[in-house]
Amino acid sequence: MKLLLISDAPILFENKEKVAYAPYVKEMNMWMKYATSTTYVCPTKYDRSLLTKAFDFQDCEIKSVKRLEFHTLFSAIISFFSIPYQAVILWNAMRKADHIHLRCPGNLALLAAIVQILFPSKRKTVKYAGNFDPMASQPMAYRWQKSLLSNTFLTKNIKVLVYGEWPNQTKNIQAFFTATYSRYQIQPVANRNWKGPYKAVFVGTMGANKRPLEVFELIKELRANGVAISLDYYGDGPLKKDIEIKVKQAGLEDHISLHGNVENSIVTKAYKNSHFSLLLSKSEGWPKAVAEAMFWGCIPVASKVSCVPWMLGYSSSELGVQSYELRDDVSNSKALGSNLEIKDQETYPLGLGKGFDASSSGSDARSLSKGRERLQNKKNNPSANFAANKEQRGILITDLSRAVEAVSTYLGHPELLQHMSQAAATWSQQYTIDDFESEIALLLKETDPPKASKK
Structure with a gap:
């Protein structure tokens, strides 16, 4: 199974190894474990200090994109003009993938949520790591992502994994969790x-x-x-x-x-x-x-x-x-x-x-x-x-x-x-790291059961 992971979280290169934020790596190792090949679309530069850890699976492919930032006029202009190029990168990566996994919320994730509409038959999962409370006061980009991912007409064949149980959600919204202990x-x-x-x-x-x-x-x-x-x-x-x-x-x-x-x-x-x-x-x-x-x-x-x-x-x-x-x-x-x-x-x-x-x-x-x-x-x-x-x-x-x-x-x-x-x-104690990995394996098994395990 060809797994595509799209995230605003950067992957860096240290001592010829691919590294990222340690808790993120810990979870991504579980997703990669059940794929035959993995491709990331993400930034590869970060200008602040980060507690990093090397990925267990170093043979993953990295497609580097620039961070989409709109905090200043200059960064907004650069990001705006890079959107078409990044959309093409995302479209091509999604075209080749068997399973598409988005990490939300984020600006790149918002662009990916739009591009994925072109692939209604592809199996997709989304990990929405932010606050999914429908009544929360949030930036417009966050609200757009939640609305788009909840729209069963535009977004098909997807499971959106969110923290907590919220009323009046569409059938593709699924309560999920994160775990630390075994x-x-x-x-x-x-x-x-x-x-x-x-x-x-x-x-x-x-x-x-x-x-x-x-x-x-x-x-x-x-x-x-x-x-x-x-x-x-x-x-x-x-x-x-x-x-x-x-x-x-x-x-x-x-x-x-x-x-x-x-x-x-x-x-x-x-x-x-x-x-x-x-x-x-x-x-x-x-x-x-x-x-x-x-x-x-x-x-x-x-x-x-x-x-x-x-x-x-x-x-x-x-x-x-x-x-x-x-x-x-x-x-x-x-x-x-x-x-x-x-x-x-x-x-x-x-x-x-x-x-x-x-x-x-x-x-x-x-x-x-x-x-x-x-x-x-x-x-x-x-x-x-x-x-x-x-x-x-x-x-x-x-x-x-x-x-x-x-x-x-x-x-x-x-x-x-x-x-x-x-x-x-x-x-x-219901939510252990063992159960967390089992849930990930089940999500990916729905895409390609014969190839859902890597020894």
């Missing part, structure tokens, strides 16, 4: 003390989209209100230095640690030893930091983006009861203290007030005691009660200004947290 790594969920002290982790790029500063504020205010909780950051990015400064200013060096990029084994150990994984992202596709944490019974505290509500076991009817609308309007941004300017005077932008500050005068013990008293009153307040969903596998945050209140409420129910931890692991 079924042989499945273990019983570790017993945790859900009465505290608590350990939390943040795993991901320390950039604005992942909201690591808001994670810091969440932990700071929880501690200010008497919650014994610590936080470990794993990852690097432009906001790391800002967070280091804020941690020092707040006097929380003993409770918040920044580890930078580390090996996967270290992150896995952190998940096993932590109570919560914090991810307050603005946008996601399949959030690995959520799925990986759940695999080990570490409860996600995550924002309502992409397929996260589905992952955490929320139905649409519950979203207004146990969680709130996550907004990025100006007033909310100011309330959250999103400005990166470091000020001398500490603020508590998540809204529960200044209950503890290591730099303030007076006894830390007295401050913590008052914070615990306020928190206990909130736990005993009947208005804080909620109806637990037996399918719930995490804490969904859809109003960032009330994140502290939401998390504090759950901390008053250790039995529920234990149930959520077990439910999270049970759900996530």
Whole structure:
């Protein structure tokens, strides 16, 4: 079977080897394993640093195209005039292929989604790695891709693999997943003390989209209100230095640690030893930091983006009861203290007030005691009660200004947290790397059963 892979992800050449972004290579190796020959249409240049890995199958053919970029007038002009040439490259590659696989969203992927209309009889699959929520606010190019791929009149003989289950989708849209761990790594969920002290982790790029500063504020205010909780950051990015400064200013060096990029084994150990994984992202596709944490019974505290509500076991009817609308309007941004300017005077932008500050005068013990008293009153307040969903596998945050209140409420129910931890692991352990590869093999077997395996 001749497999064609079309992606905006670049393939580079290092030491006479074909390499690409490591997680991408890990998945592409599985697709290539079940083909007799593989051709890529993709860029071969990238001007930023990239964590790369060599492909297992180095005999693949690479058809290089220029990245289609429209960020500046000059790049837009160059890209516009290169579109006809790239369309011809795509048409010729599709003509020779038995199975066409697109990686969306992306500008090259959008052009490929248009060209594939000319090949209605070819078997095709699409991995849509972004947010497929039909109500999400997204760039026009993303909306075009989703619309085109969902159109069963224009796009035929295709399976579009998306993250999450969405209402009112056409028959060619299929819920899919991504996996990190093998079924042989499945273990019983570790017993945790859900009465505290608590350990939390943040795993991901320390950039604005992942909201690591808001994670810091969440932990700071929880501690200010008497919650014994610590936080470990794993990852690097432009906001790391800002967070280091804020941690020092707040006097929380003993409770918040920044580890930078580390090996996967270290992150896995952190998940096993932590109570919560914090991810307050603005946008996601399949959030690995959520799925990986759940695999080990570490409860996600995550924002309502992409397929996260589905992952955490929320139905649409519950979203207004146990969680709130996550907004990025100006007033909310100011309330959250999103400005990166470091000020001398500490603020508590998540809204529960200044209950503890290591730099303030007076006894830390007295401050913590008052914070615990306020928190206990909130736990005993009947208005804080909620109806637990037996399918719930995490804490969904859809109003960032009330994140502290939401998390504090759950901390008053250790039995529920234990149930959520077990439910999270049970759900996530369905999606192993072994099952992921089996699904890929089945998708390709439909194209050419006699040639679907390479030894």
